[in-house]
Amino acid sequence: MQFLDLAVRLALREMRGSLRDFYVFLACLALGVASIAGVGSVSEAMRAGIARDARLLLGGDIEVRLIHRKIPPPALAMLESSGKVSAITAMRAMARPGGGDRRTLVELKAVDAAYPLFGSVVLRPAMRLATALEMRGGMPGIVVDPSLMQRFRIDVGDVLVIGDRQFEIRAEILKEPDRTVRFATFGPRAMIAEAALPGTGLVTTGSMVTYHYRLDLPDTVHAATWREDAREQFPKAGWRIRDTGNAAPGFDRFIKRVTQFLTLVGLTALLVGGVGIANAVRSFLDRRSGTIAILKCLGAPGALVFAIYLTQVMILSTAGILIGVGVGAASPPVAGYLLSGLLPISVPLGIYPQPLLIAALFGYLATLAFTIWPLGRARDVRAGQLFRTLIVPPQGWPKPTYIVLTVLTALILSALAFAVTKDPRLASWFLIGVLGVLLAFGAGTGLLLQQVRRLPRSRYPVLRLAIANLHRPGSPTSGIVLSLGLGLTVMVTIALLQASLSQQIDRQMPKQAPSYFFIDIQPYQAQAFSDLVAGMDGVIRTERTPMVRGRIVRIAGTPVEDVTPDQDIAWAVNGDRGLTYAAEPPPGVELVEGVWWPEDYSGPPLISFDASVARGLGIGIGDTITLNVLGREITAEIANLRHIDWSTLGMNFVFVFAPGTLENAPHSVISTVYADGIEAEEAVQRSVTDAFPNVSAIRVKDALENAGRILGVVAAAVRGTASITLLAGVLVLASTVVTGQHRRIYDAVVLKVLGASRRRILATYVAEFVILGLLVALVAAVAGSIISHLISTQLMRADFVFSPSAVLWTLVISLVCTVGLGLAGTRRALDRKAAPLLRNE
Numbered sequence: 001m002q003f004l005d006l007a008v009r010l011a012l013r014e015m016r017g018s019l020r021d022f023y024v025f026l027a028c029l030a031l032g033v034a035s036i037a038g039v040g041s042v043s044e045a046m047r048a049g050i051a052r053d054a055r056l057l058l059g060g061d062i063e064v065r066l067i068h069r070k071i072p073p074p075a076l077a078m079l080e081s082s083g084k085v086s087a088i089t090a091m092r093a094m095a096r097p098g099g100g101d102r103r104t105l106v107e108l109k110a111v112d113a114a115y116p117l118f119g120s121v122v123l124r125p126a127m128r129l130a131t132a133l134e135m136r137g138g139m140p141g142i143v144v145d146p147s148l149m150q151r152f153r154i155d156v157g158d159v160l161v162i163g164d165r166q167f168e169i170r171a172e173i174l175k176e177p178d179r180t181v182r183f184a185t186f187g188p189r190a191m192i193a194e195a196a197l198p199g200t201g202l203v204t205t206g207s208m209v210t211y212h213y214r215l216d217l218p219d220t221v222h223a224a225t226w227r228e229d230a231r232e233q234f235p236k237a238g239w240r241i242r243d244t245g246n247a248a249p250g251f252d253r254f255i256k257r258v259t260q261f262l263t264l265v266g267l268t269a270l271l272v273g274g275v276g277i278a279n280a281v282r283s284f285l286d287r288r289s290g291t292i293a294i295l296k297c298l299g300a301p302g303a304l305v306f307a308i309y310l311t312q313v314m315i316l317s318t319a320g321i322l323i324g325v326g327v328g329a330a331s332p333p334v335a336g337y338l339l340s341g342l343l344p345i346s347v348p349l350g351i352y353p354q355p356l357l358i359a360a361l362f363g364y365l366a367t368l369a370f371t372i373w374p375l376g377r378a379r380d381v382r383a384g385q386l387f388r389t390l391i392v393p394p395q396g397w398p399k400p401t402y403i404v405l406t407v408l409t410a411l412i413l414s415a416l417a418f419a420v421t422k423d424p425r426l427a428s429w430f431l432i433g434v435l436g437v438l439l440a441f442g443a444g445t446g447l448l449l450q451q452v453r454r455l456p457r458s459r460y461p462v463l464r465l466a467i468a469n470l471h472r473p474g475s476p477t478s479g480i481v482l483s484l485g486l487g488l489t490v491m492v493t494i495a496l497l498q499a500s501l502s503q504q505i506d507r508q509m510p511k512q513a514p515s516y517f518f519i520d521i522q523p524y525q526a527q528a529f530s531d532l533v534a535g536m537d538g539v540i541r542t543e544r545t546p547m548v549r550g551r552i553v554r555i556a557g558t559p560v561e562d563v564t565p566d567q568d569i570a571w572a573v574n575g576d577r578g579l580t581y582a583a584e585p586p587p588g589v590e591l592v593e594g595v596w597w598p599e600d601y602s603g604p605p606l607i608s609f610d611a612s613v614a615r616g617l618g619i620g621i622g623d624t625i626t627l628n629v630l631g632r633e634i635t636a637e638i639a640n641l642r643h644i645d646w647s648t649l650g651m652n653f654v655f656v657f658a659p660g661t662l663e664n665a666p667h668s669v670i671s672t673v674y675a676d677g678i679e680a681e682e683a684v685q686r687s688v689t690d691a692f693p694n695v696s697a698i699r700v701k702d703a704l705e706n707a708g709r710i711l712g713v714v715a716a717a718v719r720g721t722a723s724i725t726l727l728a729g730v731l732v733l734a735s736t737v738v739t740g741q742h743r744r745i746y747d748a749v750v751l752k753v754l755g756a757s758r759r760r761i762l763a764t765y766v767a768e769f770v771i772l773g774l775l776v777a778l779v780a781a782v783a784g785s786i787i788s789h790l791i792s793t794q795l796m797r798a799d800f801v802f803s804p805s806a807v808l809w810t811l812v813i814s815l816v817c818t819v820g821l822g823l824a825g826t827r828r829a830l831d832r833k834a835a836p837l838l839r840n841e
C-alpha cells in the first residue's frame with residue numbers, strides 16, 4: 001500500500017501542467033468511445049421505443065397472418081373467444097385516377113370496423129377513419145398516402161379506380177399506427193373498408209392476398225401462453241403468429257445489423273486512435289526522460305516508474321472516456337430529432353447504462369493495450385540511455401512480462417468485441433481483417449522504406465535530408481502510414497465498390513432485367529395474357545410460371561424453430577416463400593450438384609433447391625424439406641442444388657418442385673415482360689391492366705431506381721461512418737507530428753548552426769511531408785483497390801471497376817493532411833532560435 005500511495009502521490013504531483021501533452025490522446029480516446037457509446041445508446045433507445053409501442057406497431061397483443069386464404073372458422077372462433085379481433089386484408093393493386101390513363105401500383109389495405117385496436121389513424125382533413133371509408137351516394141371512400149395524390153395530381157373529393165370499383169378520395173393518411181419501416185415498399189398506401197374489397201374483383205383463388213388477424217387479449221392472458229395453446233389446437237394451420245415480443249422483426253433486425261456495423265466502425269476508430277494513444281504516451285515519456293533518469297539515479301525501482309506513469313495515463317484516460325461517454329449518452333435525443341420523420345416510433349429519452357459501460361470498458365482496454373508496451377520499455381531502459389534519448393531514441397522490446405500483458409489485453413478486447421456484436425463470424429472476420437490490414441500495412445511500409453534507403457543519394461540537399469528523415473531512428477513514417485492509411489483505405493474501398501455497383505445497376509442490369517413483373521394472373525387468364533402481350537409492338541419476349549406461397553416448417557425432420565441458419569440466408573426460413581413447379585430445367589439453370597428429374601416424372605415429391613441456402617442450412621442432396629402450403633404439409637426430398645443469379649432480376653425461385661405435387665393447389669401465375677423502350681413499356685402496362693383489372697404490374701426500372709437511391713444513401717452513410725476512422729487517422733497524424741516536434745526543433749537548430757536558412761529548412765520539411773503523403777496515398781490506393789476487387793468479384797459476383805477519381809481524391813486528402821498538419825506542427829521548430837536552446841542543452 002505504501003508503494004501504491006507513493007506512486008499515486010508522485011503521479012499527481014507530476015501531472016501539473018502535463019495536460020497539454022495529452023490533447024490528442026484525449027481526442028482519440030473520446031472519439032472512439034463516443035462512437036461506441038453513441039451507437040449502443042441509440043440502439044438501446046430504439047429497442048426501448050419498440051418495446052414501449054409494441055402493441056401499436058403490431059396492431060394488437062397477437063397477430064395471426066396467412067397468405068392466399070382466410071383463417072378457418074374453428075380457428076377464427078378461438079380468436080373471437082379469446083378477446084377483441086380485428087381483420088385486415090392486404091395486397092398490391094393497380095390504381096388510376098377516374099378518367100385518367102396513368103396507373104401506379106399501390107399497397108392496398110382493407111380494414112374492418114374494429115381497426116385499429118390500438119392507436120389511431122391520423123387523417124387530413126381530420127375525421128374518424130370509419131367516416132372517411134363509409135359509403136356515400138353509392139360510392140365507398142378511400143384514404144391514401146399524400147405521395148399518391150402528388151403523383152396523380154389529384155385532390156380530396158376526386159375519384160380513384162382500383163380494380164373494377166371507383167372510390168372517392170376522402171382524406172390523406174398522415175399517420176398509420178401499425179405501419180413499421182419497410183425496405184421493400186412497391187407503392188404508396190391506399191386504405192379502404194373491408195366491405196368494399198369484394199367489389200374490386202381483385203380477390204380470387206390464388207391471388208397474392210395476405211390476411212392479418214389482430215387480437216386484443218385480456219390482461220389475465222399471457223401472449224406466449226396463448227400462442228402455445230393455439231399451436232397445440234391447430235398444429236398444421238400454416239399460419240404465422242407474432243406477439244408484442246416480435247412486433248417489428250424486420251426493423252429490429254435492421255437495428256441489430258446497423259448496430260453491429262457501427263460498433264465495429266467505432267472500434268476501428270478506437271484501434272486507429274490507439275496509435276495516437278501510443279504516440280502520446282511515447283511523446284510524454286520522451287519529455288519525461290530526464291525525470292525518469294533522475295528517479296532511477298536516485299534509486300527508484302523500475303516498478304515504481306511504471307506505476308507512476310501508468311497511474312497518470314489511466315487518470316487522463318478516464319477524462320477522455322468520460323467525454324466520450326457523455327457524448328454517447330446525449331446521442332439518443334439527437335438521433336430521435338434527426339430521424340423523427342423516418343422512424344415508426346419516437347426515441348425515448350433516457351440514459352442507457354449498459355452501452356455506456358461497454359464503451360468505457362473498450363476505452364480502458366484500448367488504453368492499456370497501447371500503453372503497456374511503451375511504459376514497459378521505458379521501465380527497463382538504463383538511466384544513461386535515457387539521458388541520450390533525444391539523439392538515440394530507446395529501441396528494442398520490453399520484457400516478456402509486458403509483452404504477455406499487452407497480448408492478454410488485446411485478447412480481452414477481442415473477446416469483448418465478440419460479446420458485443422453477438423455474431424462470431426462477423427467479429428472473426430473483423431478481427432482477421434484488422435490483423436491482416438495491420439500486417440499488410442506494416443510489411444508494405446517496411447518494403448517501401450527499404451527501397452527508399454536504397455535510392456541513390458540526391459545531389460539536392462533538401463531532397464536528401466527529406467528522404468533521410470523518412471527512415472531515420474525514431475521516424476514517424478510507420479505510424480503515419482498505418483493510421484492515416486487505414487482511414488484512406490476504407491474511403492478508397494467504399495468509393496471503388498460504389499463505382500462497381502453503380503455500373504452494375506446502370507449498364508448491366510437494365511440489359512438483362514425484364515421491364516415488368518405481372519402478378520395475380522389467374523390460370524384461366526394465362527393464355528389470353530400471353531397472346532395479348534406477344535402481339536404488341538416493342539415486346540421482345542415474355543416468360544411465365546405458376547406460383548403458390550408456402551413456408552418451411554421442418555428441415556431434415558427438425559422443426560424450423562430449432563434450426564439456426566447462417567445470418568445471410570435467415571430470410572429463407574423467416575417467412576413465406578414463392579414456390580413453383582417445372583418439368584424441364586428453367587433456361588440458363590446452373591446445377592451445382594445432383595440431376596434434374598425426367599420430364600414425365602411421377603413419384604414422391606422432389607425439389608430443386610438453392611445451393612447457397614442449402615449451405616447455410618447445412619443440408620444437401622437426399623435431405624428433406626417440409627413446407628406448409630395452404631394448410632397442408634408437403635415433405636419433399638432435395639433432388640438437386642442449383643446456383644441462382646439473383647442479379648438478373650428474372651423469375652428465380654428457391655424451391656422448384658417436380659411435377660405431380662403443386663398442380664392442383666390453388667395458385668396464380670406470374671409473368672415477366674421484356675419490352676424495348678419506354679413507349680412499349682407504358683403500352684404494355686395500359687393494355688394488360690385494362691384487359692385484366694385484377695393483374696398488378698411491378699415496374700422493374702422503378703425498383704432499380706429505388707435500389708440506386710438506396711445504394712446512394714447507404715454509400716453516404718458508410719462514407720460518413722468511415723470518416724470517423726479517417727478522423728482518427730488525422731488525429732494520430734497530428735499526435736505523430738507533436739511526438740517528433742522536440743526532435744525537429746533540435747534538428748532545425750543544428751541545421752541553423754550549420755548555416756541552413758529558414759527557407760531551406762522549410763523546403764526540407766515540405767519535401768518530407770509531400771513524399772510521406774504520396775507514400776500514404778500509394779499504400780491506401782493499392783490496399784483499397786485489392787480489397788474492393790475481392791469484395792466485388794468474390795463476394796458480390798460483380799465486375800470490378802477502377803475509378804481514377806477515387807485514387808485522385810485519396811492523393812489530395814493525403815497531401816492536404818500530411819503537408820498541412822506537418823507544417824502546422826513544425827512551425828514551432830522553425831521559430832526557435834539556436835542560442836537559447838544550445839545553452840539549455
